[in-house]
Amino acid sequence: MDSLSCTPFAAVAQAMPPSVNFHLWEPCNMRCRFCFATFEDVRRDVLPKGHLPKEAALRLVELLSRRFQKITFAGGEPLLCPWLPDLAAAAKANGATTMLVTNGSRLNADVLARLRGVVDWVTVSIDSVSPRTHEALGRAVHGKALEPQDYQALAERVHAAGMRLKVNTVVTNLNAGEDQKAFMRSLRPERWKLLRVLSVDGQNTGKVESMRCTSQDFEAFVARHRILEEDGIVLVPEDNEDMRGSYAMVDPAGRFFDNADGGHRYSEPILQTGLDGAWSQVHFSLERFIQRNGFYDFGGRS
Numbered sequence: 001m002d003s004l005s006c007t008p009f010a011a012v013a014q015a016m017p018p019s020v021n022f023h024l025w026e027p028c029n030m031r032c033r034f035c036f037a038t039f040e041d042v043r044r045d046v047l048p049k050g051h052l053p054k055e056a057a058l059r060l061v062e063l064l065s066r067r068f069q070k071i072t073f074a075g076g077e078p079l080l081c082p083w084l085p086d087l088a089a090a091a092k093a094n095g096a097t098t099m100l101v102t103n104g105s106r107l108n109a110d111v112l113a114r115l116r117g118v119v120d121w122v123t124v125s126i127d128s129v130s131p132r133t134h135e136a137l138g139r140a141v142h143g144k145a146l147e148p149q150d151y152q153a154l155a156e157r158v159h160a161a162g163m164r165l166k167v168n169t170v171v172t173n174l175n176a177g178e179d180q181k182a183f184m185r186s187l188r189p190e191r192w193k194l195l196r197v198l199s200v201d202g203q204n205t206g207k208v209e210s211m212r213c214t215s216q217d218f219e220a221f222v223a224r225h226r227i228l229e230e231d232g233i234v235l236v237p238e239d240n241e242d243m244r245g246s247y248a249m250v251d252p253a254g255r256f257f258d259n260a261d262g263g264h265r266y267s268e269p270i271l272q273t274g275l276d277g278a279w280s281q282v283h284f285s286l287e288r289f290i291q292r293n294g295f296y297d298f299g300g301r302s
Contacts, residue, residue, distance in 0.1 A: 015286045016279060017294055019070035020248040021101075024057060024087065026050030028076040030103050031138040032125075033207045034170055034197045036243075039076070039252055041202055041264070047253045050076070054083045060254050060271055061087045065094035067275055068248070070298050072099040072123070076252070079106040088118035097298050099123060101168065104154050105141050112161050121298065122158045123166040123193075126151055128175045129183045136174055137211075148183060155187040166191040172211040176221050184228055191296075193236040194222055198243055201263030215239065236293050246288035248279075258282040 026039040027050050043050045052060065064071055071091045078084055079102050088098045099121035107122070128134050134145035158165045167189040169180075184192060196218040199208050213221075222237045229235060245260030256267040260283040267273065267281035289295075 014279070014284055016067065017248050017284070017286065017289050018068060019072065019294065019298070020064055020068040020250060021072045021074050022061065022064065022250045023074045023076065023252055024051060024084075024250075025076040025078050025081045026252045027080050028103075029080065029105060029141050030077065031140075032170075033138040033204070034172060034211055035138075035204055036198055036200050036259075037074075037076075038203050042251055042253050051081065051252050052254050054086070056254065056271060057083070057087055058090055060250070061090045062094060063270060063275055064250070065091040065096035068096060070097040070099060072101060072121075074101040077103055077106070079111060085114045085118055088115065092118050097121070099166075099298070101125065103139065104146060104151060107154055107157070109157060112157055112163075116161050116163070119163060121164045121166055123168055124151065124154065124158075125168045125170075126187075127169050127172070129178060129180055130175075133174050133178075137172065151183075152186050155189070159188065165189045166193065168193045168195065170195050170197050171213050171218050171221050172197045172208075173213050173217070174211060176213050176217040178221075179224060181225055181228060184225070184233060185231055189233055191234045191236055192225075192228070193238065194218075194225075195238050195243065196240055198240050199262075200259055203264065234296075238292050242288060242292040244288070245283050245285045246292055246294065248284060256282045258284060260285075 023037055026043050073084060073087065078100060091098050098119050100119050101123040104124045127137055127139055129148055131145040131147055134140055135143060139145060155165055167187060171194055197208055197211055197213055218239060222235065225235060245258055249257050251257045251266060254269050254271055256270065256278045257264045265282055267278035270278045
């Protein structure tokens with residue numbers, strides 16, 4: 001793997017990490033106020049439907065899975081995509097580990113049955129133990145949030161399907177004081193990613209200012225839950241600077257993008273330019289990727 005220069009970012013011949021996030025679907029059935037990737041600009045300026053056609057998405061996944069060891073399917077809400085199982089199967093056919101990031105609202109037994117064998121990891125986005133807090137955050141469908149027992153039942157279905165479970169939590173001033181230890185013990189995720197709410201120009205501008213969480217409150221939230229590592233739950237905290245320029249990401253239009261400078265910078269379409277050409281047009285820091293624990297044993301069980 002190529003090494004980076006001594007500068008924070010390298011735009012030419014820069015290293016690729018082993019994992020990539022494909023935000024394949026702009027539409028979402030929730031309206032999280034802090035969302036880092038609304039892609040309203042993509043839908044407005046590039047892709048009116050908010051996603052590639054099925055065949056183009058399949059070609060893109062085949063390209064990505066030949067280069068990256070893990071593909072994470074994200075959105076929007078990727079379970080709104082009727083051909084998600086086909087995309088995951090294409091990635092698995094090329095030997096990639098597959099991960100799904102979902103808000104959980106559509107992850108019923110039938111959906112899990114269709115994904116079994118082609119999705120290795122399920123990551124559920126859960127920010128609070130309180131449905132009322134979720135509703136205030138916008139993590140709700142038609143104003144109604146899932147209850148804790150809904151998430152617990154969902155986690156049990158994931159475990160029973162032989163998939164590995166991860167939880168993502170965005171820490172804001174609405175949930176920073178919570179104690180989620182008992183709740184997380186009931187879910188039993190292998191990994192729990194904690195993200196301090198991040199302002200991204202053009203994505204959540206004007207929505208997150210009232211939800212900001214101080215660095216001290218974020219660190220206190222992380223410290224309060226460190227004891228969960230004794231239960232085998234790996235905590236992965238990411239403060240704002242950890243999150244910038246440390247991911248390989250593909251937008252719903254099939255372009256690499258980064259957030260290194262505060263907003264989204266997009267490459268030319270990968271299917272037109274090729275992986276290497278498009279990758280050279282965005283910024284990525286392997287050092288930050290390593291610092292945020294991007295290298296871990298993500299091998300699937302399927």
